[in-house]
Amino acid sequence: MAVAGGGSRSAKQANRLVYLLLAYPGGMLVVFFLVPLIMLVVFSVYRNIPGGGWETAFTWDNYVRAFERGLYRDRLVFTLQLSALTALICLAMGYPFTYYLARRASPLVRRIGLAATISTLWLTYVVRSYAWSVLLSSTSGIGRLLFWLGLTERPVGYAPGYVATLIGMVYAFLPFMILSLYGSLRAVDPSMEEASMNLGARPWRTFWHVVLPLSWPGAASGTLLVFLLAMGNYVVPSILGQPAQWTMPVIITNQVMYESNVPFGAAISVVLMAVLGLVLFAAGKLLGAARMNPYPGRRDS
Amino acid sequence: MANAGPRPAPSRPGNGEDMGAGIGPVLERPSRRRWPDPSLALVGTTFWVVLAFIVVPLGVLAAVSVHPGRFMTFPPQGFSLRWYQTLLTSSQWLEAIRNSLVVALGSAVLATSIALVLALVLDRYPVRFGEYMRRLGMMPLFLPPVIMGVAFVAFFYEIGFSGRIENLIIAHGIFNAPFPLLLISSGLSKVNRELEESAMNLGARPATVLRTVTLPLIRADVFAGVLFAFLLSLNEYIVAFLVSGFTVVTLPIEIFSSLRYSFSPVIAAASVLFIAGTGFLVWLADRLAGGLWD
Numbered sequence A: 001m002a003v004a005g006g007g008s009r010s011a012k013q014a015n016r017l018v019y020l021l022l023a024y025p026g027g028m029l030v031v032f033f034l035v036p037l038i039m040l041v042v043f044s045v046y047r048n049i050p051g052g053g054w055e056t057a058f059t060w061d062n063y064v065r066a067f068e069r070g071l072y073r074d075r076l077v078f079t080l081q082l083s084a085l086t087a088l089i090c091l092a093m094g095y096p097f098t099y100y101l102a103r104r105a106s107p108l109v110r111r112i113g114l115a116a117t118i119s120t121l122w123l124t125y126v127v128r129s130y131a132w133s134v135l136l137s138s139t140s141g142i143g144r145l146l147f148w149l150g151l152t153e154r155p156v157g158y159a160p161g162y163v164a165t166l167i168g169m170v171y172a173f174l175p176f177m178i179l180s181l182y183g184s185l186r187a188v189d190p191s192m193e194e195a196s197m198n199l200g201a202r203p204w205r206t207f208w209h210v211v212l213p214l215s216w217p218g219a220a221s222g223t224l225l226v227f228l229l230a231m232g233n234y235v236v237p238s239i240l241g242q243p244a245q246w247t248m249p250v251i252i253t254n255q256v257m258y259e260s261n262v263p264f265g266a267a268i269s270v271v272l273m274a275v276l277g278l279v280l281f282a283a284g285k286l287l288g289a290a291r292m293n294p295y296p297g298r299r300d301s
Numbered sequence B: 001m002a003n004a005g006p007r008p009a010p011s012r013p014g015n016g017e018d019m020g021a022g023i024g025p026v027l028e029r030p031s032r033r034r035w036p037d038p039s040l041a042l043v044g045t046t047f048w049v050v051l052a053f054i055v056v057p058l059g060v061l062a063a064v065s066v067h068p069g070r071f072m073t074f075p076p077q078g079f080s081l082r083w084y085q086t087l088l089t090s091s092q093w094l095e096a097i098r099n100s101l102v103v104a105l106g107s108a109v110l111a112t113s114i115a116l117v118l119a120l121v122l123d124r125y126p127v128r129f130g131e132y133m134r135r136l137g138m139m140p141l142f143l144p145p146v147i148m149g150v151a152f153v154a155f156f157y158e159i160g161f162s163g164r165i166e167n168l169i170i171a172h173g174i175f176n177a178p179f180p181l182l183l184i185s186s187g188l189s190k191v192n193r194e195l196e197e198s199a200m201n202l203g204a205r206p207a208t209v210l211r212t213v214t215l216p217l218i219r220a221d222v223f224a225g226v227l228f229a230f231l232l233s234l235n236e237y238i239v240a241f242l243v244s245g246f247t248v249v250t251l252p253i254e255i256f257s258s259l260r261y262s263f264s265p266v267i268a269a270a271s272v273l274f275i276a277g278t279g280f281l282v283w284l285a286d287r288l289a290g291g292l293w294d
Helices: A008-043 A061-068 A070-103 A107-122 A125-135 A142-148 A162-187 A190-198 A203-231 A235-240 A248-258 A262-287 B024-034 B037-065 B082-089 B091-124 B128-142 B145-158 B165-175 B178-189 B193-201 B206-217 B219-235 B238-244 B251-261 B265-289
Strands: none
Touching (some): A008 A262, A008 B091, A008 B128, A008 B145, A061 A262, A070 A107, A070 A203, A070 A262, A070 B037, A107 B037, A125 A162, A125 B251, A125 B265, A162 A203, A162 A235, A162 B037, A190 A203, A235 A248, A235 B251, A248 A262, A248 B145, A248 B238, B037 B265, B082 B091, B091 B128, B128 B178, B145 B165, B165 B238, B178 B219, B193 B206, B219 B265
16 A cells, blocks of 8 residues: 555555456456356256257256266265365374474474475375385285285285275375464463363373364364365276275266266366365354464464 | 555464464473373374375385286285386376376466466456456355366357367466465465555656566565466366366376276386376475475
């Protein structure tokens, strides 16, 4: 504002300039983001022509198919269950890890832990799932190790399958959980722990009544984040799962890419989006109370 | 004069360059003494086990990639770089690497240019339309990539322009814009307004102030934005796969489709190159942005 300054005439000129400048990002976002999202919804009521192509129409058939066929309901329920389980396992593994990382580890160990977490966070899901398909295959990795140790009769392969999918999902999203927790665990003031202990509380009691409540927002947002990411992931279940482990994104992609049924793919995308919206809304209501910052200075993650 | 702009916060804990400074000693003194050893040992063991869980799979990939045989085995029998040679001489893999780099670079420039203009304008003139645009620009962060991919497919089909590399650049440019937008906005909020005002008071025109004062101050954030968008695009699979419609093959797509047909160590070699490249870029971005995670 201070920079704008000057009389009303130059202010008006500046105003025009602002809209001129905003035309570039605004135009790009409207044309290449808002319009495609609208097209997604529009396509979901188009009619598919078997064998490729579609015709402009207004039909609810795609939605009827999505809800009538038990297959898609099953897949949706499976996706919700797998994502919820992934989020819980990530929390169970991530919390002690991050607690140690943020509050107990020496600076060097903390640096190593953070570097490992952050650099795997960005690594493509394709390579990370592939790593587990190697580790869980019968020719290399764990199955072979067990055979070599004489624990199994012959090398057993665990991928693809449910266990492999679950491990791959946890592996893919654990770094997001760790980074969500890290900020809030790091920000708990040590003097609070000290005060609690000076007042005679045992360490476990201190953890339970001081650290845990203060880190709760990070844990909640991390769990929600992992859940939402898992709901939308295509790569992990399609590399590490069999058709029984395919989640909604796999079904959607198969419709669009291999069945050439873009209208139906769009319709189940809209359904998935609506489910995610509901989850976000419910979580927002549920966490509403926790969002009140219990401790000033805490970093929002 | 009017100093309404946010000042740099006076030494927030845990925000500095030294990760351990400030809290470390205070934290460790009471805990070492009072925390019962068994439970701390349990937490410490869990830490190392989880760390191994994160690191070991990637180490195994590296080990597999130097195995000389046609099929992957672990532990590798021997050492050979032949799969790296195959990777870097096969026209198929080179094409995928080239496409990946073109898409990543193009989309990073696109994403950062959108973010930079939007953030700069909104920083000075918070008009309502711009705020809506900012929210729109942040939305890809909350949308599953597969849904964005299908939206782009529908859009590019409808305008009759599908299966081109430009589509990937646009899709990734929009999809990754939130990251430079966040980085540049936060960089701008830390700029000391008095510097810009002094330049104005000394008679510099707004464009000159922008070029000689503001942009140099946020240069690191802009570069970090470009790097992150580049990194994300390089690693992105599903949007690229959907938008490309089998015509443009990027490196993750090539790795994925090779997985369906073979189990050759070449894939492991490609993955190791990927891990090394990603690790380097993360390190670089972290250096540029001055410790993003602590």
